[in-house]
Amino acid sequence: MLSWMFSTWNRSLAVEASAEPSTRILQDPLKHRSLECLQDLIELGGGGTWPPTATYEDSWPRPLRPYHSVLRIMETSLPVEEPSLDNARNREIIDTFRARMHSELVRCVDIREVERTLEEWQSHSDRSVQSAWLGFFACISFLRHAYRWGVTPIVSEAQSETSVLFPGELDLPWLALQRHFGISSPSGCMTSICYSNMTTAADHLQYSVTAGMPELHSSTEFWNTKLVIDMEVKVAITYMDLENQDAARDALKSANDILRAALKHFFSTMVEKTLSPKVWMAYVQGFQGWALDDVDGISGGQSLIFRTLDSFLGIRPWPTTEKERLHIPEAQRNWLNCLRDYDIRTVAKQRNYDQVTAELESLVKQLRLWRMGHMRRMQPYESVHRPERKTMTAGISVVDAADEEQMILHLKKELGRRLAQTI
Numbered sequence: 001m002l003s004w005m006f007s008t009w010n011r012s013l014a015v016e017a018s019a020e021p022s023t024r025i026l027q028d029p030l031k032h033r034s035l036e037c038l039q040d041l042i043e044l045g046g047g048g049t050w051p052p053t054a055t056y057e058d059s060w061p062r063p064l065r066p067y068h069s070v071l072r073i074m075e076t077s078l079p080v081e082e083p084s085l086d087n088a089r090n091r092e093i094i095d096t097f098r099a100r101m102h103s104e105l106v107r108c109v110d111i112r113e114v115e116r117t118l119e120e121w122q123s124h125s126d127r128s129v130q131s132a133w134l135g136f137f138a139c140i141s142f143l144r145h146a147y148r149w150g151v152t153p154i155v156s157e158a159q160s161e162t163s164v165l166f167p168g169e170l171d172l173p174w175l176a177l178q179r180h181f182g183i184s185s186p187s188g189c190m191t192s193i194c195y196s197n198m199t200t201a202a203d204h205l206q207y208s209v210t211a212g213m214p215e216l217h218s219s220t221e222f223w224n225t226k227l228v229i230d231m232e233v234k235v236a237i238t239y240m241d242l243e244n245q246d247a248a249r250d251a252l253k254s255a256n257d258i259l260r261a262a263l264k265h266f267f268s269t270m271v272e273k274t275l276s277p278k279v280w281m282a283y284v285q286g287f288q289g290w291a292l293d294d295v296d297g298i299s300g301g302q303s304l305i306f307r308t309l310d311s312f313l314g315i316r317p318w319p320t321t322e323k324e325r326l327h328i329p330e331a332q333r334n335w336l337n338c339l340r341d342y343d344i345r346t347v348a349k350q351r352n353y354d355q356v357t358a359e360l361e362s363l364v365k366q367l368r369l370w371r372m373g374h375m376r377r378m379q380p381y382e383s384v385h386r387p388e389r390k391t392m393t394a395g396i397s398v399v400d401a402a403d404e405e406q407m408i409l410h411l412k413k414e415l416g417r418r419l420a421q422t423i
């Protein structure tokens with residue numbers, strides 16, 4: 001979601017109105033902290049666009065390209081059609097997969113060259129380099145998650161691990177990526193595994209965890225990422241000027257219309273024919289989990305649009321910096337903090353801008369309705385029985401509920417808390 005606000009700038013100087021929202025924002029000469037945060041988000045966080053544009057192996061420095069080749073070699077060995085229910089057998093499968101990946105990494109990657117290259121790369125900050133960093137972020141995240149699980153559908157043998165020692169070939173670039181994007185988690189995040197995994201030209205996934213599986217698996221995997229990205233694309237709104245109540249009201253009216261259409265898209269996509277519940281839980285959600293060293297993997301809760309809405313509308317409590325820093329890159333966090341600091345609903349109330357307040361309340365109402373719908377819609381997905389594993393969500397870890405019914409009760413309680421806070 002892109003928006004910038006409280007401008008006192010004369011909009012007759014506005015940049016080409018027909019340009020893409022990201023371009024308009026980047027070209028806007030206004031000097032304002034909120035606009036600067038948004039420009040950084042697009043430039044540093046997205047490689048010149050939001051949602052991000054990632055580029056892949058051809059755009060990376062040569063010493064980093066073998067990572068892509070290793071992922072391609074390993075991709076098809078990860079998913080199986082029928083997971084084993086035998087722990088000892090699964091231990092063997094996981095260990096064999098990890099040993100194979102490790103030996104491919106040792107064979108293909110020159111770790112000293114990688115170290116030198118990453119140090120040098122870190123000093124470049126232009127946009128095309130950012131896109132390459134994003135693609136590399138995706139690649140290393142996929143490798144790390146594949147190493148972490150060793151097989152998908154994920155199995156309880158791997159879920160029972162509390163810690164895993166990763167090869168230096170996967171830790172060294174990860175430290176550089178953590179520094180570069182300003183995150184602290186050892187796992188991937190929505191930015192690396194979803195936003196950075198869609199090729200712009202062909203609209204397909206660059207990396208897949210369902211390679212070699214039937215079409216239903218790959219289309220569910222595709223739509224899982226596509227939906228997250230579509231939501232970012234559809235909620236691109238432009239600036240609003242709080243100095244002028246009428247302009248602010250009109251901008252918020254259009255934000256309400258845009259959000260309504262985006263949420264409709266959300267619910268018409270989260271259906272069986274695009275996202276198969278049977279396949280989603282086993283082949284998409286599991287891989288995105290982490291559940292090591294008390295750290296979780298990817299949750300829809302990391303999607304920028306919903307964090308932006310919460311921050312813009314003052315839906316508290318804010319996550320602690322430490323928690324948010326795990327999975328949300330620095331440029332995104334700065335943007336969110338800027339919205340939180342401004343606290344538009346309080347400002348509108350202080351100024352007695354009743355029409356602006358009414359539009360803001362209407363956005364809150366839509367967010368509440370989305371949370372209710374999302375809670376209902378997640379149930380068929382999260383209640384699928386998978387005997388090979390313990391109940392788990394990618395974002396809130398292994399729950400190990402007695403059965404699926406208990407799991408749903410647990411999740412309804414978790415999601416219900418945020419719904420109750422949406423006021």
Ligand code: HEM
Pocket residue numbers: 227228231270275280298299300301302303306307371374377378379381382393394395396397411414415418419
């Ligand atoms: C099959 C699709 C999906 C299912 C089954 C699902 C399920 C869940 C579950 C169980 C949670 C709570 C546990 C956790 O964080 O892991 C959650 C949280 C969340 N999900 Fe989803 N989700 C889906 C797709 C999405 C998408 C596409 C988005 C956004 C584009 C999204 C946005 C969120 C948000 C924002 C939260 C945090 C809670 C909140 O803010 O209310 N989800 N989801």
